[in-house]
Amino acid sequence: xxxxxxxxxxxxxxxxxxxxxxxxxxxxxxxxxxxxxxxxxxxxxxxxxxxxxxxxxxxxxxxxxxxxxxxxxxxxxxxxxxxxxxxxxxxxxxxxxxxxxxxxxxxxxxxxxxxxxxxxxxxxxxxxxxxxxxxxxxxxxxxxxxxxxxxxxxxxxxxxxxxxxxxxxxxxxxxxxxxxxxxxxxxxxxxxxxxxxxxxxxxxxxxxxxxxxxxxxxxxxxxxxxxxxxxxxxxxxxxxxxxxxxxxxxxxxxxxxxxxxxxxxxxxxxxxxxxxxxxxxxxxxxxxxxxxxxxxxxxxxx
Numbered sequence: 388x389x390x391x392x393x394x395x396x397x398x399x400x401x402x403x404x405x406x407x408x409x410x411x412x413x414x415x416x417x418x419x420x421x422x423x424x425x426x427x428x429x430x431x432x433x434x435x436x437x438x439x440x441x442x443x444x445x446x447x448x449x450x451x452x453x454x455x456x457x458x459x460x461x462x463x464x465x466x467x468x469x470x471x472x473x474x475x476x477x478x479x480x481x482x483x484x485x486x487x488x489x490x491x492x493x494x495x496x497x498x499x500x501x502x503x504x505x506x507x508x509x510x511x512x513x514x515x516x517x518x519x520x521x522x523x524x525x526x527x528x529x530x531x532x533x534x535x536x537x538x539x540x541x542x543x544x545x546x547x548x549x550x551x552x553x554x555x556x557x558x559x560x561x562x563x564x565x566x567x568x569x570x571x572x573x574x575x576x577x578x579x580x581x582x583x584x585x586x587x588x589x590x591x592x593x594x595x596x597x598x599x600x601x602x603x604x605x606x607x608x609x610x611x612x613x614x615x616x617x618x619x620x621x622x623x624x625x626x627x628x629x630x631x632x633x634x635x636x637x638x639x640x641x642x643x644x645x646x647x648x649x650x651x652x653x654x655x656x657x658x659x660x661x662x663x664x665x666x667x668x669x670x671x672x673x674x675x676x677x678x679x680x681x682x683x684x685x686x687x688x689x
Contacts, residue, residue: 388540388542388543388544388545388546388588388687389436389479389537389540389588389591389592390407390434390436390437391543391544392542392543392544392588392589392591392592393434393436393592393595393596394407395589395592396589396592396593396595396596397596400596406428406430408424415437415459415460415463415464416455416456416459416460416463417463418459418463418467421463421464421467422463422467422470422471424467425464425467425468425470425471425473426467426471429471429472429473430468430473431473431474431475432473432474432475432476432477432599433464433468433473433475433476433477434477434479434595434599435461435464435465435476435477435478435479435517436479437460437464438457438460438479438514439452439453439456439457439460439510440481440510440546440553441453441546441548441552441553442552442553442554442557443506443507443576443641443642443644444550445550445552446506446507446509446510447506447642450508450509451509453507453509453510453513454509454510454512454513456513457510457513457514457517458512458513458516458517461478461513461514461516461517461520462516462517462520464476465478465517465520465521465524465532466520468532469524469528469530469532473530474530474531475530475531475532475599476521476524476530476531476532476533477532477533477534477535477595477598477599478517478518478520478521478532478533478534478535479534479535479536479537479595480514480515480517480518480534480535480536480537481510481511481514481536481537481538482536482537482538482539482584482609482611482648482650483503483504483507483510483511483514483645483648484498484503484511484514484515484518484536485497485498485503485648486499486500486501486502486503486504487501487502487503487504487505487645488501488502489501491647491648491649492613492649492650492651492652493609493648493649493650493651494609494651494653494654495536495605495607495608495609495651495654498515498607499515504644504645506642506644506645507644514536517534518534518536518606518607520532521533521534521606522534522606522607525606531604533598533604533605533606533607533608534606534607534608535594535595535598535607535608535609535610535655536607536608536609536610536650537586537591537594537610537611538584538585538586538609538610538611538612538648538650539553539554539555539583539584539585539586539648540553540585540586540587540588540591541553541555541556541585541586541587541588541669541670541673542587542588542589542669542672542673542676543588543589543672543673543676544588544676544687545588545673545676545677545687546687546688547559547560547677547680547686547687547688548688549561549688552688554583554618554621555585555621555625555670555673556673556677558575558621558622558625559625559629559670559673559674559677560677561573561575562622562625562626562629562631563629563631563674563677563678565631565633566629566630566631570633571633571634572633572634572635572636573622573626573631573633573634573635573636574636574637574638575618575619575622575635575636575637575638576618576637576638576641576642576643577618577637577638577639577641577642577643577644578637578639578643579617579618579619579622579637580617580618580619580643580646581617581618581643581644581645581646581647581648582615582616582617582646582647582648582649583615583616583617583618583621583648584611584612584613584614584615584616584648584649584650585612585616585621585666585669586610586611586612586662587662587664587669587672587673589664590610590612590662590663590664591610593660593663594610594655594660594662595610597655597658597659597660598655598658598660601658604658605654608654608655608658609650609651609652609654609655610650610652610655610660611649611650611652611662612652612662612666613649613650613651613652613656613662614666615647615649616666618643619635619637621666622635623635624666624667624670625670628667628670628671628674629674
């Protein structure tokens with residue numbers, strides 16, 4: 388989802404000399420394959436959007452895969468980029484790198500100040516290692532390697548797996564299927580009280596290009612909307628956009644996750660970037676993309 392959005396944005400800006408490699412073409416967890424690709428292509432700039440991602444269920448069920456695969460991909464790519472002369476590398480992580488009970492909104496300085504959220508600790512540790520690699524390679528070797536931490540993302544090309552997707556695509560699919568089946572109610576995980584921040588992937592792509600145009604970007608910077616909504620509130624908004632009129636019920640046997648997670652985006656705003664797409668407008672766009680992908684049998688649900 389993120390990689391496709393960045394490619395669209397770059398092409399809109401007139402950049403056509405893009406080096407792309409799908410998962411089937413390049414296994415980023417294989418050090419030899421990654422080094423071979425970098426040696427053959429020698430990119431000037433790298434935007435590292437690859438990751439194994441998922442929601443609470445996936446993170447809790449597959450922590451070994453989340454830690455190993457993300458750690459391997461980051462270390463292989465950063466080191467091979469440096470070895471083959473890449474001067475600029477932008478690593479993408481997630482705001483889940485911050486402590487579970489970090490001050491809200493959470494600024495970049497909160498990193499590593501207290502324990503992580505247990506349900507996504509494995510993923511967070513891998514992403515922290517990746518951003519620290521970029522920071523230390525920049526410090527030691529003088530290369531312009533830096534990192535951005537997006538908040539919860541949604542939009543075109545999202546993963547709609549019924550169990551392993553993030554909260555927004557999961558809600559879109561659940562409410563759509565309930566509407567089609569005329570189901571009387573839809574269950575949402577937990578109490579519905581946790582607060583979350585959401586960013587449309589096209590806003591993220593614009594932020595990434597903005598960071599690449601800065602001569603001296605921060606080592607680490609948050610990218611988010613700076614606005615929050617309860618899980619219950621976003622479920623009601625999804626239901627409104629989709630046109631579902633049944634009941635919304637809470638499954639209290641499921642975990643809530645982090646009680647509140649809002650990123651402080653004052654640093655990136657100070658450089659001249661700000662989000663442009665409202666949550667309701669973005670959800671309408673995401674739902675249309677979902678319908679299009681469903682009708683063409685190209686819905687991503689891996």
